[in-house]
Amino acid sequence: NFIFACLLFILSPCRLFHGCNRLLTSQIISYYDSVNRCEKELPEYFNFASDVLDKWLQLEKDGRRPANPAFWWVNDEGEEVKWSFEELGFLSRKTANILSETCGLQRGDRVIAVLPRVPEWWLLNVACMRAGIVFIPGTSQLTAKDILYRLQASKAKCIVTNDTLAPAVESVMSECRFLKTKLIVAKGSRDGWLNLKELFAVTSADHKCVKTRSRDPMLIYFTSGSTGSPKMVVHSHGSYGIGFATSGRYWMNLTPSDIMWNTSDTGWVKAAWSSVFAPWINGSCVFVHSLPEFKPATLSRYPITTFCTAPTAYRMLVQHCLSSYKFMSLKHCLSGGEALNPEVMEQWKIQTGLDIYEGYGQTETVTICANMKGMKIKPGSLGKAVPPYDVQIIDDHGTVVPVGKEGNIAIRVQPERPFCMFSEYMDNPEKTAACMSGNFYVTGDRGIMDEEGYVWFVGRSDDIINSSGYRIGPFEVESALIQHPAVMESAVVSSPDPIRGEVVKAFIVLAPAFVSHDPEKLTQDLQQHVKKVTAPYKYPRKVEFVQALPKTATGKIQRKVLRNKEWGKA
Incomplete structure (x- = not known):
């Protein structure tokens, strides 16, 4: 994997960046990329807000970053929000003060955010990093029962949601003894709730980012299990903050000039992957369309250069006559979340002239395998292992199986566990231990590895x-x-x-x-x-x-x- 990563580094089109883009990419991510490639040690202290976002902010102020927004949000009503890294920093520091001073949250406390694709979701992400608060996203499709379970299991002291879901929160409040504060993202006030929009007007942006260790908890995601209630997957500041440097650079092929649109719901890890960490560590613009349903016209209406969506969307898109759309800026397409059909890849290529680069990972990991830019794409394959992961196919006893034989897709965790793995299933040591087999973490997926190291997905080994x-x-x-x-x-x-x-x-x-x-x-x-x-x-x-x-x-x-x-x- 190390040799493969080095070859990628030498051969990747990223090496061909000229002038400003190459310099900036080198300044911001080369160190973190080298951590992924096991050339440098994981730093003891790391905070994505201060160590990445604020660095881009400074380069932007110095005129050493392309004139590209850091964040660009639109909706079907014609509303639009554009933030530079400086504006993102200003607003996220205000939000951090709201959480710390107004809501009384302290470092290590947990906040659940159940919001659709609204700009405030991104501010809360960054604000929690700045304040050392653990951020817990949830899809806006959660019911009152789902919200109750998450509030009780996580012991969250604060919940942030909108008018639509506020009644569901109110219906279960009496059973949530840890919940102290409710924040609402709405135009008007609501009894018993603090209004985030109103608080912006009276809150200072003077906030000093806390100093967090790379191993300190940053995120918790709830993941479904096959035989029980959802588990809490804990990720640290280093695992996600640094772990996407390599895949963002080589799989997503991102630069400071790019505008990336990822269609994932805010409740899923793919939103963190492709709408927060990977693009921003590369200085790219995060594009968000708060649309009720996917429309191919969006790809032609806006100068999106990098597009990431689930195979389902590609399957729907190729049924349209895509030749009627002009994707003038689009140059790189990505897929993840489920296996992509080879025939869909072929149809997309015929209609757009572009390849789809498939990647594979889990809630518990960063990108495990991917078809990197510059690699030969084998349709139907998940690609090759992404550093620092050593991916193998093993049997049920933890032994690596021969090439071409089906087994469990696994990641080597002994003698050293990759830093970008999840920390634990919170409050569930039995489940944490159960996903290990010998020297490997077992993903729960079945696969085959060919003679060139490409991994092929076969199916789930559990009932998910x-x-x-x-x-x-x-x-x-x-x-x-x-x-x-x-x-x-x-x-x-x-x-x-x-x-x-x-x-x-x-x-x-x-x-x-x-x-x-x-x-x-x-x-x-x-x-x-x-x-x-x-x-x-x-x-x-x-x-x-x-x-x-x-x-x-x-x-x-x-x-x-x-x-x-x-x-x-x-």
Whole structure:
């Protein structure tokens, strides 16, 4: 991997940068890139806000950065926000003071932010870094039950949301003994809430960034599990802040002149990857479109140079006549979150002339594998390991398998654990230990490595469903279904779908009183029920009523049998 990384460094188009761009890239990220490539030690102290963003701010003030915004937000109503690094610094320091002084939060406290793609989400990200507060994002599709679980599990002292979700927070407040402050992002006031927009007008921007260690916690993401409630994945200041230097430079191919649009929801780690850390460590502009649905016209209307979205969006895009759009600025396309179909890559190339560079990672990691700029793309492959990861295919005993043989995709963590791995599953040492096998961290994905070191995704080794890049734990859907009086028993698995890759399918054993009900109406009732009980994206798009579910001798439901049936492997 080290030799491969060095070759990439020599051959990458990034080496061909001229003048200002090359100088700036060298000044800001070369050190952190060398940490990723194991040439330098991880610094003891690191804070992304002061060590990266404020450095770009200074270069910008000195006229040594291209005239490119740091942040550019638009919506369908014609509203627009553009910030330079200087403005981002000014506003994020105000936000840090709001959190620390007005909300009374201290270093190490936790804040949950459940917001759509609004500019304040980015300010809160940076403000939490500046104040040493742990930031916990959540998708705006969370229900009151989801919010309650996250507030109780994380012991968050503050929650930030909007008018839409404020009632859900209020309905569970009495059960959240750690919650002290509620911040709302809205134009008007609301009883019992502090208004973030109003506080900007009366808060000072005089704030000194705290000194954080690279190993100090910075982020917590909730990730679904196959057999239980969502786990809390803890990332440190160094893991994400430094860990995306290499993939941002070589996979995303970012420079200070680039404008990157990543379509990910703010509740998912891909938003942190491609809408915060990777572009900003490279001095690029983060472009955000707060649109209700994806529109290809956005790519032609704005000077976007780098585009990242889930395979689902590419599958939908290639069904349009893309030749009617002029993507004048677009030069680099990325994909992640789920496996990309080779035929979609081919159609995209035919219609746009551009390749799609696929990458692979998890909530627990930074980019594990990627098709780097300048590499030969093998359609359907995840690419090669990204430094500092040593990626291998192992068997269930932790032994590396021969080339071409299927096994578990794993990362070597002994004798030294890569700094850009998650710190732990918070308050869950059993789960933290369970993902290790011998000298390796096991991703939970199955794959094959070819003779050139390319990794090929085969499927999940657990029951997680990956639909349009949304990771869904079957346990949560089954728990929602069982609350309906018609459901006596259920099993939830993935089912193939031509657009979303896979969707949620529920096999349901009905209670005797509902056996004679109209199946179509009952299906619709159950789907609406799940949407109300848990996040709407988790509802079963397919439902099949059965008389019994396959089980082991001990009575455990065999989801694998049902999943294999769906995928034609029975």
